[in-house]
Each structure stands twice: as structure tokens, then as C-alpha cells.
Amino acid sequence: MFTDSHCHLDFQCFKPDLSTLLNDCHKVGVDSFLVPSTTQASWANVIELSNRYPQIRIALGLHPYFLKDGLGEYRDELELALAHPAVVAVGEIGLDKWQGMPDYGLQQRIYYEQLCLAKGLGLPIILHARKSEDDLLKVIRQLNFQHGGIVHAFNGSLQQAKQFIDLGFVLGIGGTVTYPRAQKAQRVLAALSDADFVLETDSPDMPLYGYQGQRNTPEKVLLVAESVAKIRGQSLTQLAQNTRANLQRVLPNWHEV
Numbered sequence: 001m002f003t004d005s006h007c008h009l010d011f012q013c014f015k016p017d018l019s020t021l022l023n024d025c026h027k028v029g030v031d032s033f034l035v036p037s038t039t040q041a042s043w044a045n046v047i048e049l050s051n052r053y054p055q056i057r058i059a060l061g062l063h064p065y066f067l068k069d070g071l072g073e074y075r076d077e078l079e080l081a082l083a084h085p086a087v088v089a090v091g092e093i094g095l096d097k098w099q100g101m102p103d104y105g106l107q108q109r110i111y112y113e114q115l116c117l118a119k120g121l122g123l124p125i126i127l128h129a130r131k132s133e134d135d136l137l138k139v140i141r142q143l144n145f146q147h148g149g150i151v152h153a154f155n156g157s158l159q160q161a162k163q164f165i166d167l168g169f170v171l172g173i174g175g176t177v178t179y180p181r182a183q184k185a186q187r188v189l190a191a192l193s194d195a196d197f198v199l200e201t202d203s204p205d206m207p208l209y210g211y212q213g214q215r216n217t218p219e220k221v222l223l224v225a226e227s228v229a230k231i232r233g234q235s236l237t238q239l240a241q242n243t244r245a246n247l248q249r250v251l252p253n254w255h256e257v
């Protein structure tokens with residue numbers, strides 16, 4: 001059985017058919033899901049999803065992509081919401097250096113505050129990194145943050161991968177490795193040990209190779225697994241066991257479904 005360790009099932013595009021989708025996932029062996037939140041307004045929806053579907057675990061936090069100037073006080077509300085039993089991490093949080101992203105100073109402030117909160121509560125984090133791996137690592141070290149978590153959709157160098165792993169993180173491996181041109185990502189994946197990664201889709205975004213332009217869904221984590229198995233010369237069974245064990249190790253609040 002596989003877990004999709006990163007899927008935004010609270011997004012509007014899943015509303016009409018989520019129950020059917022989760023049933024279809026179960027039929028193909030994808031039996032659990034980690035849904036990270038994005039905005040303050042999304043926390044209630046994500047919690048609601050976990051109440052309705054016991055196979056859904058959640059992370060609560062503010063995603064850098066969706067930050068707005070004038071963000072008010074959020075910490076008390078976040079801290080309160082993080083006490084929900086389905087919560088396994090603070091997330092998704094991080095830094096995004098892509099063009100057109102919210103002000104980087106604002107991103108850094110909110111990332112720092114949320115990392116402090118996670119540290120205070122003893123919770124792991126779900127990290128969003130885009131061209132920002134070194135900045136993220138710096139703050140983790142500066143705060144001596146020791147609860148680890150998942151670097152979602154990791155796309156950095158092997159050297160950066162090793163630094164995150166040494167700090168107690170695993171890397172989220174998704175659709176990127178299915179693209180023939182993604183040789184750097186495939187080389188990094190091939191060099192990792194079995195304990196270093198988990199699988200994800202980032203649904204509805206990051207379509208797999210051959211599915212560009214379509215809504216991505218958690219069922220596709222199986223196709224990610226097939227690519228990973230091929231690149232690493234492993235069986236799907238081994239991969240399912242290792243990635244499940246890794247998820248439970250880095251997210252201690254993750255209980256079996």
C-alpha cells in the first residue's frame with residue numbers, strides 16, 4: 001500500500017468527486033494521504049476533510065506562495081488548530097524564489113515564525129523549497145530545529161539533499177522524476193539510501209510525464225512509484241515498505257489507518 005505524502009485534496013477542483021476518487025485510490029493500493037494547508041482560510045477546510053475521511057492526515061501552516069501583505073495575527077489560531085488529532089506537521093511552509101512570488105522578506109519572516117512555532121510544539125514541518133534550499137537550511141540550523149519533516153517536491157542538488165537528511169528530513173519525490181529530461185533529479189534519487197525519501201504527487205499540480213495539462217490525482221503516486229522503482233532497481237513492494245516506514249519515522253503522529 002502507498003501513501004500520497006503531499007496532495008491538496010482541499011482544492012476546489014476535487015470538490016465534485018473526492019469520495020469517488022478516494023475509493024478509486026483504495027482499489028489501486030493508495031490508502032492514505034497527507035493534505036497540507038496553504039492559507040489561514042484553508043485550515044478549517046483541511047480539518048473538515050480529516051474529520052470526514054480517516055485516511056487523511058493533515059499539516060497546517062501558511063504556504064509562501066499564497067502570502068499577502070497585511071497578514072494579521074495568525075499564530076494563536078494556528079497553534080490552537082495544530083492541536084487537532086489528525087495533525088502530523090506544520091505545513092506547508094517555506095520559501096519560494098521564483099519570479100512573481102510574494103515579497104521575499106515577508107516570506108522569510110513568516111517562515112521563521114512558523115519554524116519557531118513548530119519547534120515550540122515539537123512538530124515536524126512540511127517544507128516548500130524553490131531555489132531556496134540554502135536559505136531554508138540556514139534558518140533550520142540557526143534555530144537548532146531538530147524535529148525534521150519532509151522537503152516536498154525536492155529538486156535541489158545531492159549536496160543539499162544530504163544536508164536536509166542529516167538534519168532529520170526525508171525528501172518528497174514526485175512527478176518530476178517521470179520526465180525523461182529530468183536527469184539531475186533522477187541522479188539524485190538514484191544516489192539516496194532507502195531511508196531518505198517518501199512519495200507524493202502534489203495533486204492537483206505537477207502532472208506526470210504524459211499527463212501534462214490534466215488534473216493530477218493521488219492515484220498517480222503508483223506511476224511515480226513505478227518510475228522510482230525503475231531508477232533505483234527496486235521492487236514496488238520494497239518501495240512501499242520503505243516509504244511507509246520513512247513516513248512514520250519522520251512524522252511520529254502518523255498512526256496506521
Ligand SMILES: [Zn+2]
Pocket residue numbers: 006008036092152202
Ligand atoms: Zn503543496
